[in-house]
Amino acid sequence: MERLTIQVGGYAVNCTILSQGSKAWIVDPGSEGERIIALLAKNSLEPQGILLTHAHFDHITGTAALQKRFPSIPVYVGMPDTVMFGHPFNQMPGEYPSIGTPANIHDASELTICEVIKTPGHTPGGVCYYFPGDNLLLSGDTLFAGSVGRTDFPGGSMAELVDSLRRLMELPDDTLVIPGHGGFTSIGAERRTNPYIA
Ligand SMILES: [Zn+2]
Numbered sequence: 183m184e185r186l187t188i189q190v191g192g193y194a195v196n197c198t199i200l201s202q203g204s205k206a207w208i209v210d211p212g213s214e215g216e217r218i219i220a221l222l223a224k225n226s227l228e229p230q231g232i233l234l235t236h237a238h239f240d241h242i243t244g245t246a247a248l249q250k251r252f253p254s255i256p257v258y259v260g261m262p263d264t265v266m267f268g269h270p271f272n273q274m275p276g277e278y279p280s281i282g283t284p285a286n287i288h289d290a291s292e293l294t295i296c297e298v299i300k301t302p303g304h305t306p307g308g309v310c311y312y313f314p315g316d317n318l319l320l321s322g323d324t325l326f327a328g329s330v331g332r333t334d335f336p337g338g339s340m341a342e343l344v345d346s347l348r349r350l351m352e353l354p355d356d357t358l359v360i361p362g363h364g365g366f367t368s369i370g371a372e373r374r375t376n377p378y379i380a
Contacts, residue, residue: 183316186221187360190214193240196360198320200295200313201227207295208248209233209311209320210362212240215247231256233290235322235362236308237263238335239272245284257284258293260300260307262337271336301350303343304331310350312357319359319369325350327359327367330378347379 187198191213198209199221206227211218222229229252234242237259249255266272267283290298290309297312301324308331311320323331324346333340355370372379 183313183318185316185318186225188217188221190217190244191240194363195240196362196364197244198360199225199227201225204228205230207231207233208244210235210241210322211244211248213243215244215251218244218248219251229255231258231293232284233293233311233320234259234263235310235320235324236260236305237266237272238305238323239281241322241362242267242284243281246282249285254286256286256288258288258290260302260305260309261289262302263305263307266305266337299346299349301343301346303333303339303341303346305335306337306339306342308346312353317354317357319350319353319357321350321359321361323362325359325367325372325376326361326363327365327372328376330376331362351379 184201187196190197195210195212197211200207206229232245299310299312301308301310304323308324333343353369357369359367
């Protein structure tokens with residue numbers, strides 16, 4: 183897999199475009215859909231799917247523009263998070279476009295290009311995308327460099343987050359972790375230094 187990560191929107195979400203040949207998958211297109219579309223065109227990539235780590239507004243709002251440009255593109259998400267689409271608690275002002283329910287929603291666990299690890303806690307339907315052949319984990323807002331996701335939003339649970347982190351710590355130390363926000367890290371570094379995991 184080739185990989186390109188950009189920061190999008192006021193909350194600086196890490197949006198990652200993964201590609202193999204001309205096929206691409208977009209993880210967390212939070213805001214700036216047009217910029218993501220331009221990047222796909224520049225790299226001659228045809229999107230095969232949108233992978234959401236969870237359905238918080240800052241991670242999903244580029245979805246509408248992508249589906250307008252590529253109407254058949256499926257959206258993969260943990261099903262318990264689908265209640266958040268269009269929910270008033272999940273609606274923010276400013277530069278974020280309004281959040282409707284995307285078309286063509288699929289359960290993330292249908293994906294065959296990666297392993298989907300269910301990681302509830304930050305949200306009920308949160309998932310992490312693990313690419314064993316690439317030693318790569320897209321951890322959304324479950325695991326950050328030196329920190330973990332908040333559990334005080336609706337549907338959050340610290341007990342579930344702790345269980346989820348335990349599952350992530352079963353991955354190899356040299357797994358590169360791209361969180362939903364902030365710098366990249368590795369499973370080994372978090373195992374050694376993350377105060378929420380020690
Ligand atoms: Zn979030």
